[in-house]
């Protein structure tokens with residue numbers, strides 16, 4: 578598409594946008610004067626759907642009305658409540674219902690998955706990860722390595738860009754995998770890197786990993802609800818994600834995990850709890866653990882229904898919109914914003930160049946100068962600053978408009 582820096586162009590794009598009504602399903606934060614902010618921080622904490630409160634109150638009320646009977650007789654019975662979410666989750670990541678489970682939070686799920694999928698041996702004990710992976714992932718991975726009696730500085734292989742580049746090349750990933758295949762036990766990569774916004778070729782990485790006898794898992798924190806995912810087709814072994822970023826389910830929302838169906842009937846090491854026990858026999862209170870033969874078998878506790886309710890509320894919106902249409906708008910919106918920013922032609926900023934991305938643009942600011950970010954904030958733009966020198970902006974297709982992109986551009990141009 579040919580873009581233009583005319584204001585009329587963004588208005589035209591908004592008018593033609595078939596998803597424009599979705600914005601009305603969300604609360605958009607405002608400044609003190611009541612003017613809507615430009616919210617480009619949905620990659621950090623997504624906005625609140627207007628229906629979320631209703632979903633939570635439903636469960637609060639059903640607890641009042643039914644007490645323990647709510648497990649069976651609530652409007653949305655609590656016993657199978659998490660199963661309703663599996664259908665929506667599975668559509669978002671391209672999996673079967675049996676392969677996904679809403680539970681815990683991301684880092685917790687990462688640990689649970691590593692208990693099952695990181696099985697280091699004497700010589701094959703290393704983990705391949707991005708050098709600038711999200712710190713929590715590094716902490717989790719290092720602690721798992723130490724837990725197994727290895728040293729993290731010996732066991733971590735970190736992927737990094739070539740000198741002078743800012744993204745990791747697919748061919749470099751494949752080369753490292755092949756060269757170290759005898760030593761790597763696990764590949765764990767963020768599907769979309771939180772810092773640069775780089776989208777990795779998860780299908781290829783999985784294929785090359787498997788060809789070299791390596792387990793492959795992904796952290797989808799910045800990928801779910803943002804990019805097209807086909808985990809079952811790609812044959813990924815496991816994945817984890819959180820739901821408070823693009824999935825708009827609120828701070829610290831219940832997260833999710835994917836376990837490929839290939840592992841549902843095999844004995845894997847795992848940490849267990851009663852909610853992972855065979856559902857038909859759960860209340861027989863037998864003391865011999867028999868796992869549910871699906872991703873549900875990794876559950877520990879009975880789930881916090883009041884915390885699942887916001888996820889349910891949000892996923893009902895994703896069910897309606899569908900990822901394909903969402904991604905179409907996402908590409909148009911992000912490309913438009915990229916075009917506008919590049920048209921400014923100022924040496925103090927530069928969009929981090931990546932071969933594939935979702936909706937996030939990471940803007941590197943010269944001389945590590947945070948002033949620009951602070952000025953953007955004062956001018957009604959909600960973005961975030963990541964040390965040492967990056968402003969991340971995410972035009973989210975569910976609730977951001979082409980006019981938001983244009984207004985951001987005008988503000989940025991003025992401030993520069």
Ligand SMILES: *Cc1c(COP(=O)(O)O)cnc(C)c1O
Pocket residue numbers: 682683684685711713714767771796798799819
């Ligand atoms: C946001 C994010 C997390 C956060 O972990 P929590 O356990 O939800 O606090 C972890 N990993 C990545 C890649 C993230 O982007």
